[in-house]
Amino acid sequence: MTKIKLCGLRRREDVAMVNRAKPDYAGFVFAPGRRQVTAEQAESLRRQLDPAIAAVGVFVKAPVEEAANLANRGTIQLIQLHGEEDEAYAKALRERTKAPLIRVIRVRGPESLRDLERYDCDYFLLDTFSGSQFGGLGKTFDHSLLRQVRFPKPFFLAGGLDPENVRAAIDECHPFGVDTSSGIETAGTKDENKIRAFVSAVRKEEES
Incomplete structure (x- = not known):
């Protein structure tokens, strides 16, 4: 099941x-932008979120302690690194928390998908590259760039997925998971x- x-x-x-x-996962964005939430807001939202849904914290070059503390308090269960953080950053996180790491790869060409073994992470998330914005495009x-790539870890597919195209994307790329934000919004609001159409598109055929 995707x-x-x-x-x-x-x-x-x-x-x-x-x-x-x-869904299986819900994301809280701690990076600057219109979807940003504070630690206090995220803690409140986590308390309201179904315990069966894992919360993912999305960070862009945040202080290591910020991400680790949110994970260790249980506000989030996974940490998503979206700012091209280096391996020293990942090592520092590993020393401070046991939360799984999702490493975002912003894809702009074949070169983006080379030497994936060098990354310390539990999952990859493949998103569309933009020089000025991290995600949510x-x-x-x-x-088609993924056809010849052998991924050393499971990957989430992101970048422009919506209820109309997600099924075709799954059939073509066979990801571990799919991720969306703007694809389940109207005028910037969830x-x-x-949301229901997106979840149905992913699961309907797989459950039949």
Whole structure:
């Protein structure tokens, strides 16, 4: 079964929608941007989130202690590194927390997917490259680039996925999981109809 991660939760209403849809993961963004939440907000949202849904903290070059403390307090269960953090950063996290690490690879060409063994992580997340923004672009990358790549760890597929294209993307790329944020929004706000449609598109065929 392909895992589902719904990212960018920031309101109680978002959590309620996600609880009803029952994805595998929910993402809280701690990096600057319109979806950013504070540690206090995330703790409140985590308490409202179904315990069966793992919370992922999304960070861009945050202090190591910030990410580790949120994981060790149980606010998040996984740490997603979205800022091209180096291996010294990953090592420092490993020394401070047992939370699994998701390493984001921003794909712009074949060179982005070389030497993946060098990364210390538990999962990869493949997203669309932008020089000015880390994630949440709503744009896909060329999935054909993945055909010749052997991944040393399971990967999440992200970048422009929505209810209309996610099934085809799964069939082509066979990811461990899929991730979306803007693809389940209308005018910048989480849309329950789109959330339900996205989850249904992923699971309907797999459950039949």
